[in-house]
Amino acid sequence: MTAGFGEARGPAPAPAPAARASLARLAEPLGIAVAVALGLGIALSAQRLAAEPGGTRLGLSLVLGALFGFVLQRSRFCFLCLWRDFLDTGDPRGMLGILTALAAGLVGYAVVLGAWMPDPSGTRLPPDAHIGPVGPVLVLAGLAFGAGMAVSGSCISAHLYRLGEGSPTAPFALLGTTLGFALGFATWNPLYLASVSEAPVLWLPRHLGYAGSLAASLAALAALAWLLHRLGRVPGAAAEPASPLAAIFVARWPTWIGGLAVGAIATAAYLRVAPLGVTAEIGGRTRQAAAQLGLLPERLEGLDTFRGCATAVRDALLTSNGLFVGGLVLAAFAAALAAGQFRPAWPSPGQAVRGLLGGLLLGWGAMTGLGCSVGTLLSGVMAGAVSGWVFGFAMFAGVTATLFAGRRLRLIP
Amino acid sequence: MPRPIPHTLGLAALIALALTAPVAAQEPVAARASAEAKEPARESALVSTEWLEKNLDAPKLRIVEVSVEPGQYERGHIPGAQNVVWHTDLVETVSRDIAGPEKFAALVRKLGIDRDTTVVLYGDNNNWFAAWGAWVLAQYGLVDSVKLLDGGRKKWEAEKRPLDTRTPEVKATAFQAAQPSAGLRARFADVLAVARKERDEQILDIRSPDEFSGKVIAPAGVQELAIRAGHIPGSVNVPWAKAVNPDGTIRSTAELKALYAAAGIDGSKPIITSCRIGERSSHSWFVLSRILGYPVRNYDGSWTEYGNAVGVPVVNLAGTVWGGK
Known part of the structure; x- marks a missing residue:
């Protein structure tokens, strides 16, 4: 394990000499005070936003983003780390946590969709649900995104919460992501004309009904859970934390608790604001900047007609997705401070290069796949989109292949 | 979105409104409601x-x-x-x-x-x-x-x-x-006949003043979708938003009458409403036909049909040339 990936492994109890211990005793109340102030700040900002005319969704988006960031940080909800736990140590609990999130979200979405569109069999799709075209380009996007995760050390949502933990890689990875988005815009038109325009948009409830789609999806998740259990090995039970307060704010949550919370937040977000996603703002701002620099093709064919993390050029200063991402980072920062997990570090050249390069792949994959591990995988699968499943499988294949190849070449720890 | 209208027509409308507004403001709410109830x-x-x-x-x-x-x-x-x-x-x-x-x-x-x-x-x-x-x-x-x-x-x-x-x-x-009955819908030939002064009707263009003058071909954020800038000859410009109050309600009947009268529209001649694709102009169509009872048809072809037609007369005050000067 190297410094660059140490922070991905959760709180490593470092042996503390006496001097450091006294410093820590001083830093701890300060960290908690700042965390509480941040939490209050987010709540008051949301309150103010919601009081503006038409600001209800903005305020709510900030709160949901903060909740999402808190949950991601507390439960270390990082797709790469959880998959690597399974690959390296056979521990399936993290991956089971992701399946928990999908199952909870699937049920929540079914409740919402059933009310919004009583009859799913027509030609219509539920409003702004992330249901995208399924074809070779989606597989390519998933593979690239997975490779970017392996190279940069996590996916986009995890880089965002790690930014709040003071990760030295995250800023480079996020910078790389914006460059990757610009690259994605540049390659979009040929890919669209060659393949995406003819790729079918497949929505399971249209073909199986809500009950059938829910049953089939839950059965698939159960089969995956069985496979993980079969191939993996659950390590012996860890000691229970002493107080409930410490269990919530200091100790890492079991991933399945994070998964349940992610499923609930995803449902609430879809019901009130928009499906969960963390790249719409990054993509939209990149598109705006690229257009101003004259780097954008004259017209992005068909792009704005697809569902997913829409990258429509922003004309407002505050957007709901921007506030969601902002809330995510701030709440993750507050959670890390309170837990004593805020550990800023100076980046090494290797971290910078891996971050930028991995970020480039993440950005290209998220743009071309119309979302990332959150927008396309989580929100897609929950809505009954085949695109969510295909992106997910391609993404984990991309991670695995890149990890194996990179480790063999000693380029990736 | 209400924008300042630099034309004399707009100025006249404002004066007319200024004359009627104080009267409306002095009326107690109940009295006003009962007046409208009639x-x-x-x-x-x-x-x-x-x-x-x-x-x-x-x-x-x-x-x-x-x-x-x-x-x-x-x-x-x-x-x-x-x-x-x-x-x-x-x-x-x-x-x-x-x-x-x-x-x-x-x-x-x-x-x-x-x-x-x-x-x-x-x-x-x-x-x-x-x-x-x-x-x-x-x-x-x-x-x-x-x-x-x-x-x-x-x-x-x-x-x-x-x-x-x-x-x-x-x-x-x-x-x-x-x-569907054809009486509520104006077609390209109808509008062209008015533009060529072969028919005595009035065209009410409800787009923004900048679209009307030809300064822009379409509102910001909307693809142009027309090859030429400007408006149909003989049309007058009263942006749709002038017909609504800040809370979104439609203005009082007296205010509406004054607004359109200032642009020369009083219901004595048949009216055609027009915009870019025909949806904003439906709003003015509704106000004119259903509230004021004027004879009015909506031209849903609007500027995306007329501004693309070959060989028709166009007024382009701003002189904007599509595709660059």
Whole structure:
């Protein structure tokens, strides 16, 4: 394990000499005070936003983003780390946590969709649900995104919460992501004309009904859970934390608790604001900047007609997705401070290069796949989109292949 | 979006408004309400948010939301309202036309609407698309039974009235539709005849002053979709937004009369409303035809048809050349 990936492994109890211990005793109340102030700040900002005319969704988006960031940080909800736990140590609990999130979200979405569109069999799709075209380009996007995760050390949502933990890689990875988005815009038109325009948009409830789609999806998740259990090995039970307060704010949550919370937040977000996603703002701002620099093709064919993390050029200063991402980072920062997990570090050249390069792949994959591990995988699968499943499988294949190849070449720890 | 109008017409409208506004302001609310209650045309065309909330459960009433932003209806609508998607339900999706009789009748049957049903339409964006829906319904003979919610979604939300996320289940009707009547719709040939002064009608262009003058071909953020800038010769410009109050409600009948009279439109000649694609102009069509009772047709081809036509006269005050000078 190297410094660059140490922070991905959760709180490593470092042996503390006496001097450091006294410093820590001083830093701890300060960290908690700042965390509480941040939490209050987010709540008051949301309150103010919601009081503006038409600001209800903005305020709510900030709160949901903060909740999402808190949950991601507390439960270390990082797709790469959880998959690597399974690959390296056979521990399936993290991956089971992701399946928990999908199952909870699937049920929540079914409740919402059933009310919004009583009859799913027509030609219509539920409003702004992330249901995208399924074809070779989606597989390519998933593979690239997975490779970017392996190279940069996590996916986009995890880089965002790690930014709040003071990760030295995250800023480079996020910078790389914006460059990757610009690259994605540049390659979009040929890919669209060659393949995406003819790729079918497949929505399971249209073909199986809500009950059938829910049953089939839950059965698939159960089969995956069985496979993980079969191939993996659950390590012996860890000691229970002493107080409930410490269990919530200091100790890492079991991933399945994070998964349940992610499923609930995803449902609430879809019901009130928009499906969960963390790249719409990054993509939209990149598109705006690229257009101003004259780097954008004259017209992005068909792009704005697809569902997913829409990258429509922003004309407002505050957007709901921007506030969601902002809330995510701030709440993750507050959670890390309170837990004593805020550990800023100076980046090494290797971290910078891996971050930028991995970020480039993440950005290209998220743009071309119309979302990332959150927008396309989580929100897609929950809505009954085949695109969510295909992106997910391609993404984990991309991670695995890149990890194996990179480790063999000693380029990736 | 109200913008300053630099034309003399606009100035005249402002003066006319300034003359009438103080009178309206001095009237007590109750007196004003009763004055408007005596206007049968207005009463037939509009319902207030207050009235609608009291009558949500009324029999023979159907509420229909026509909004443009996806997810708007689903995340909360007026209790009992049904959803109509303007760009797929009310139009033909392959050819450019309003929904044909079969498609229209199937939609109306599904909504549980019959000829004796009262229909209240509302939507986002100041009822633009709801008004467009009213124009389509009117062509199929559903005129007096169709009303707009005054102030639309915006006012209902601003007054913090209840919203619902459940979709109502209604009993389908046996509504039959004949061919749409041509009397409410202006076609390209009609507009061209007016432009060439072969016919004595008035064209009311409700786009922004910058679109009208040709400074821009389309509003910001909208693809141009027309090869030429400017307006149809002989048309006058009264932006649609001038017909509404800040809260989204439609201005008083006296104010409306003064507004259009200042642009030379008083109902003595047939009127044609026009914009870019024909939806914003439906709003002015609704105001002129249903509230003021003027003879008016909506030109849904609008600038995206006329501004692309070959060999027709155009007025381009700004001199904008498509594709660069």
